[in-house]
Amino acid sequence: MASTKDYLEYILELLSNIDTIEYKKMMGEYLLYKEKKLFGGIYDNRFLIKKSKSIEEYQLAEEIPYPGAKPMYLIDIEDKELIKEIIDKLVENI
Secondary structure, three states, X not given: OOOOHHHHHHHHHHOOOOXXXXXXXXXXXXXXXXXXXXXXXXXXXXXXXXXXXXXXXXOOOEEOOOOOOOOEEEOOOOOHHHHHHHHHHHHHOO
16 A cells, blocks of 8 residues: 555654655655655655664664565654654664
């Protein structure tokens, strides 16, 4: 199932306090970049980010974005400041 444009817009609103967020549509899904670094994506209307030791402390649930892919962390919170903190820490260590 492809992700919807409405869900993309919802996620972009959650990320609106983060500078330099960009996205690219790919095969019905969306890849997310900060400072030109791929940090996650939207897969089947789920906001997933790369796994990293730098953000293990947040104890995020793991999900598989698509069959055969490595697990990623699911962002299912709506706290824009906490999301920014997690993304900033992740991208800093990519």
